[in-house]
Amino acid sequence: MKAFITVVGKDRVGIIAAVSGLLSQLNINIEDISQTIMQGMFTMVMAVELGQATLAFEDVAAKLLAEGEKLGIEISIRHKDIFEAMHRI
Amino acid sequence: MIDNREILETINMIRDYHLDIRTITMGVSLYDCISDNADTTAARVYDKITSAAGDLVRVGERISSIYGIPIVNKRVAVTPISAIGAASGGYLKIASAMDRAAANIGIDFIGGYTALVQKGATAGENQMINSIPEALSQTKKVCSSVNIASTRAGINMDAVRTMGKIIKEVAYLTRDNQSIGAAKLVVFANAVDDNPFMAGAFHGAGEGDRVINVGVSGPGVVKTALEKIPLGDLAEVSEVIKKTAFKITRVGQLVAQTASKMLNANFGIVDLSLAPTPAIGDSVAYILEEMGLEQVGSTGTTAALALLNDAVKKGGIMASSHVGGLSGAFIPVSEDAGMIDAVSKGSLTLEKLEAMTAVCSVGLDMIAVPGDTSPEVISALIADEAAIGVVNSKTTAVRVIPAYGKSVGDFVDFGGLLGRAPVMKISTLSPAKFISRGGRVAAPIHGNKN
Numbered sequence: 001m002k003a004f005i006t007v008v009g010k011d012r013v014g015i016i017a018a019v020s021g022l023l024s025q026l027n028i029n030i031e032d033i034s035q036t037i038m039q040g041m042f043t044m045v046m047a048v049e050l051g052q053a054t055l056a057f058e059d060v061a062a063k064l065l066a067e068g069e070k071l072g073i074e075i076s077i078r079h080k081d082i083f084e085a086m087h088r089i
Numbered sequence: 090m091i092d093n094r095e096i097l098e099t100i101n102m103i104r105d106y107h108l109d110i111r112t113i114t115m116g117v118s119l120y121d122c123i124s125d126n127a128d129t130t131a132a133r134v135y136d137k138i139t140s141a142a143g144d145l146v147r148v149g150e151r152i153s154s155i156y157g158i159p160i161v162n163k164r165v166a167v168t169p170i171s172a173i174g175a176a177s178g179g180y181l182k183i184a185s186a187m188d189r190a191a192a193n194i195g196i197d198f199i200g201g202y203t204a205l206v207q208k209g210a211t212a213g214e215n216q217m218i219n220s221i222p223e224a225l226s227q228t229k230k231v232c233s234s235v236n237i238a239s240t241r242a243g244i245n246m247d248a249v250r251t252m253g254k255i256i257k258e259v260a261y262l263t264r265d266n267q268s269i270g271a272a273k274l275v276v277f278a279n280a281v282d283d284n285p286f287m288a289g290a291f292h293g294a295g296e297g298d299r300v301i302n303v304g305v306s307g308p309g310v311v312k313t314a315l316e317k318i319p320l321g322d323l324a325e326v327s328e329v330i331k332k333t334a335f336k337i338t339r340v341g342q343l344v345a346q347t348a349s350k351m352l353n354a355n356f357g358i359v360d361l362s363l364a365p366t367p368a369i370g371d372s373v374a375y376i377l378e379e380m381g382l383e384q385v386g387s388t389g390t391t392a393a394l395a396l397l398n399d400a401v402k403k404g405g406i407m408a409s410s411h412v413g414g415l416s417g418a419f420i421p422v423s424e425d426a427g428m429i430d431a432v433s434k435g436s437l438t439l440e441k442l443e444a445m446t447a448v449c450s451v452g453l454d455m456i457a458v459p460g461d462t463s464p465e466v467i468s469a470l471i472a473d474e475a476a477i478g479v480v481n482s483k484t485t486a487v488r489v490i491p492a493y494g495k496s497v498g499d500f501v502d503f504g505g506l507l508g509r510a511p512v513m514k515i516s517t518l519s520p521a522k523f524i525s526r527g528g529r530v531a532a533p534i535h536g537n538k539n
Contacts, residue, residue, distance in 0.1 A: 004096055057154065057155050076100070078099075082343060085339040087095040
């Protein structure tokens with residue numbers, strides 16, 4: 001199952017390390033990463049594959065949310081289908 | 090591959106502009122629950138609802154988590170209870186069973202305490218309609234609707250007369266809770282079988298055993314999109330709304346298909362709705378004001394709303410394989426911050442709202458009027474709205490709250506999605522003789538289409 005993780009918040013040291021460390025623990029493969037600063041906010045988009053993940057999607061989402069709260073940033077994950085439904089005919 | 094701009098656009102729509110799935114509503118047929126014993130019927134109704142829709146909330150939450158989009162309400166709509174209870178006459182027992190089943194499975198509302206009497210009513214239907222005040226005052230989640238007119242049948246003015254009294258009685262019996270019962274009762278012309286929205290959802294006679302209908306929302310998304318073209322002409326305005334409605338509806342289609350699969354139910358329809366909530370920034374009124382009106386209720390409001398309604402339908406229709414329900418912009422006063430503000434300032438009147446209902450989805454919705462409004466005035470308001478629906482071959486409805494003990498300028502506050510409504514001025518001139526005549530208003534000439 002492919003999904004996109006988005007990270008939005010104030011830039012600081014260690015965001016990518018923290019997120020990728022957590023994904024590694026959950027056996028989630030990162031297929032692509034891009035990041036930019038939008039309106040002064042750090043914005044990162046990660047394309048990930050959850051086929052071998054050790055937790056169910058909802059639990060992965062909860063872990064990412066909790067990690068974001070720890071870092072003071074917003075981390076969310078969404079199945080790729082919602083983006084394809086909205087932006088591809 | 091989806092690019093980052095598209096990903097962030099979706100995220101912004103959900104996070105900042107209130108894009109949500111307003112409701113996943115499961116339609117459940119209760120025909121197999123009919124018996125001539127009231128207790129048996131009620132027990133079967135309870136069992137059918139809890140088994141058919143037992144997983145609805147869990148599945149809704151799972152879908153919400155996977156796609157990262159709020160699903161605000163999970164609801165059930167059942168076969169009109171006037172038919173299910175006809176053999177036993179145990180209508181109140183069925184209402185109680187519906188309410189207990191709804192509480193047990195954790196849904197927000199259950200609709201279908203309904204009678205369809207557009208041409209005439211049976212003894213059972215009259216009994217059921219007369220039980221509505223008690224049913225709504227004794228239950229928490231049950232919603233009720235009565236269809237009193239259609240383009241094919243005309244207007245059943247006997248039922249119109251009755252409903253004025255019923256609405257008053259519901260408001261009185263729930264007077265300790267701001268007459269909230271009236272917010273759960275809607276009177277329709279041209280009611281539809283697959284509406285996912287409350288209070289008017291019921292599971293039509295021609296539907297399958299279990300059906301998933303989804304209502305989307307997103308007035309905030311449309312308004313934000315329009316902010317980007319402050320100088321665009323109205324053709325551009327329409328194009329922007331169409332594109333936005335397409336995107337919103339595609340999410341509804343995805344959620345409806347996923348939910349149908351997970352719940353082993355038929356995919357029914359996506360309702361191309363633009364439904365506001367009381368949250369700031371989630372208002373249909375603000376869209377009309379973004380188009381260039383000083384405030385909703387001004388001259389030009391009806392034209393702007395007609396444009397909006399048309400563009401929402403045109404944009405949404407290609408995004409879903411099956412479109413239905415009420416489909417269009419909703420204008421419930423108490424549920425829309427911009428409407429509340431316009432009424433409070435005297436900019437938006439009941440008469441203007443009536444005109445607006447001729448060009449958009451549904452009708453006079455969530456409108457509080459003084460508690461001493463006579464039943465005949467309410468009946469005549471229903472008749473006016475029904476005439477607009479019948480003549481224009483569209484659904485119209487009246488959900489009006491004669492707020493007990495309140496007068497013009499007071500507020501009723503229901504909280505949650507039902508919001509807060511300023512009590513509006515309504516004409517006190519008497520239509521009593523007109524209403525007392527009863528009988529039927531004949532179907533319009535274009536109702537005879539064969």
